[in-house]
Amino acid sequence: MKSLGIRTLDKRGNVTIPKSFLKVHDIKKGDYFELWFENDALIIQKLPVNRCIFCGKTNDLLPVNISGKSICKTCFELLEVSKDN
Numbered sequence: 662m663k664s665l666g667i668r669t670l671d672k673r674g675n676v677t678i679p680k681s682f683l684k685v686h687d688i689k690k691g692d693y694f695e696l697w698f699e700n701d702a703l704i705i706q707k708l709p710v711n712r713c714i715f716c717g718k719t720n721d722l723l724p725v726n727i728s729g730k731s732i733c734k735t736c737f738e739l740l741e742v743s744k745d746n
């Protein structure tokens with residue numbers, strides 16, 4: 662596991678995580694995490710998020726599941742339009 666280096670907590674209680682780290686680990690705005698403290702270590706675990714395989718939206722997902730992936734209503738409608746043309 663690679664360290665993020667030493668981080669400080671700001672006055673609002675936030676810790677900044679480098680963008681490069683977020684990108685490598687596919688962490689996006691709105692993702693959910695569970696945090697707990699164990700043996701003097703803060704453990705942060707990313708919770709699985711169901712998002713559209715095309716645009717990444719987490720809302721308006723259709724109740725279909727394509728190999729464990731989801732698709733939003735907007736992308737589905739775009740696919741339907743392009744299929745007809």
Ligand SMILES: [Zn+2]
Nearest residue numbers: 713716733736
């Ligand atoms: Zn979409």
